Amino acid sequence: MSTLGPQVLTVGSFQKHLIARKQKKAKTRRLMTAGLTLTSMVDMFSLLVIFLLQTFSTSPELITVSKNVHLPIAVSASTFRDAPVLAVTAEEIYVDQKLVGRTDDLLKNPQALLDRLTELRELWQRAHPHDEFGGHISLQADKDLSGAIVSRLMGILPSQAYSTVQLTVISRGGS
Amino acid sequence: MAGASPTPSANGRRKNLDAELNLVPFIDLLSMCICFLLMTAVWLEIGSIDVKQYLGTDAPTETSSYDVELNFLSSRRAEVRVKTPDKSVERQTVDAENPALLAQAVGGVLEGLARRIGQGETQVVLAKSVSAARLFPNGGVSYGDLVAMMDAFRARGIVNIGVMPVKE
Numbered sequence: 317m318s319t320l321g322p323q324v325l326t327v328g329s330f331q332k333h334l335i336a337r338k339q340k341k342a343k344t345r346r347l348m349t350a351g352l353t354l355t356s357m358v359d360m361f362s363l364l365v366i367f368l369l370q371t372f373s374t375s376p377e378l379i380t381v382s383k384n385v386h387l388p389i390a391v392s393a394s395t396f397r398d399a400p401v402l403a404v405t406a407e408e409i410y411v412d413q414k415l416v417g418r419t420d421d422l423l424k425n426p427q428a429l430l431d432r433l434t435e436l437r438e439l440w441q442r443a444h445p446h447d448e449f450g451g452h453i454s455l456q457a458d459k460d461l462s463g464a465i466v467s468r469l470m471g472i473l474p475s476q477a478y479s480t481v482q483l484t485v486i487s488r489g490g491s
Numbered sequence: 492m493a494g495a496s497p498t499p500s501a502n503g504r505r506k507n508l509d510a511e512l513n514l515v516p517f518i519d520l521l522s523m524c525i526c527f528l529l530m531t532a533v534w535l536e537i538g539s540i541d542v543k544q545y546l547g548t549d550a551p552t553e554t555s556s557y558d559v560e561l562n563f564l565s566s567r568r569a570e571v572r573v574k575t576p577d578k579s580v581e582r583q584t585v586d587a588e589n590p591a592l593l594a595q596a597v598g599g600v601l602e603g604l605a606r607r608i609g610q611g612e613t614q615v616v617l618a619k620s621v622s623a624a625r626l627f628p629n630g631g632v633s634y635g636d637l638v639a640m641m642d643a644f645r646a647r648g649i650v651n652i653g654v655m656p657v658k659e
Contacts (some may be wrong), residue, residue, distance in 0.1 A: 354514050354518065357518070358514060358517065361518065361522070361525065364525050365524045365525055365528065368524075368525065368529060368532050369528060371528075372528055372531055372532060381535075381537075387537070388634065388639065390638055390639075390641075390642040391642055392642050392646045393538025393642075394538060394539055394540070394541060395539070396537050454539065457634050458634065459633065459638070460633055460634070460635065462631065462632075462633065463632045463633055463634050464628055464657050465634075466634045466637070467628045467654045467655060467656045467657050468656045468657070468658075470654050470656065471655075471656030479543065480541060481541070482539035482540065482541050483638060483641070484539055485538050485539065486535055486537065487536040487537065487538030
């Protein structure tokens with residue numbers, strides 16, 4: 317029986333390739349983040365900006381429409397001027413956002429309303445001692461309210477020197 | 492100066508010439524614009540209709556001009572009275588199917604009046620000739636219908652409008 321001499325085991329080229337591949341896999345980290353496509357969001361933002369630019373307004377007046385008051389629509393409305401606001405609903409009457417009383421009660425006995433209007437007028441006259449009182453007042457009323465109620469309230473106003481009533485409306489293609 | 496030329500890289504691959512655009516500042520700018528414009532946007536255009544409330548002798552007493560009175564008989568019927576300079580009174584009753592059409596019909600009456608008074612645009616003729624208009628909101632007419640009627644008057648040049656107090 318012949319014997320082979322001492323044998324030295326060496327790693328072949330294929331084995332080397334397998335080892336290198338395994339090490340490369342171990343070194344390479346898998347990315348856990350996903351790419352986010354921002355194109356559609358940028359498109360949406362651009363459209364929003366263009367739309368909002370069309371509704372942009374530099375008008376300084378901030379008009380608060382009272383709750384439960386749906387204003388009527390008018391085509392030939394003028395620019396709204398700053399003035400005390402008398403808001404009328406079927407139930408209550410407010411002057412400058414402060415409740416004065418119930419509509420029915422004030423129509424029968426308008427003293428509380430007259431006192432409040434006098435107070436406002438005197439405040440204005442104290443703040444503008446050299447100017448003549450203009451008598452401007454804004455009236456906000458719900459469009460379904462009876463015209464007779466509004467006319468009676470408007471009849472009360474001149475007694476307190478409020479001769480020019482501006483009826484607040486929603487302007488559609490106004491002047 | 493940065494340039495882009497296809498120089499061969501060390502590992503033999505071609506260099507990518509596409510430049511990446513950083514959209515983050517642009518998105519920030521758009522967000523700020525949107526926030527600002529949302530605060531200043533006007534959703535409802537508010538206007539006003541001026542009404543002069545006349546009492547007794549405070550009313551204009553122009554004798555050479557016309558005076559118009561409109562009495563609501565109901566939300567679909569109204570009577571128009573025109574006081575002419577020669578003290579005569581013309582009356583006309585206007586009927587319509589609904590309050591919006593009533594305002595249009597009354598507008599037609601005013602246009603007819605303008606044609607009788609003189610030549611020219613309705614707004615100009617009525618603005619010169621009609622000193623005041625008074626509305627009587629009888630007949631259970633709503634405030635919205637009253638405003639629509641006032642709108643019809645203003646659209647035809649009559650801006651001195653008064654609303655007379657009536658009982659319900």
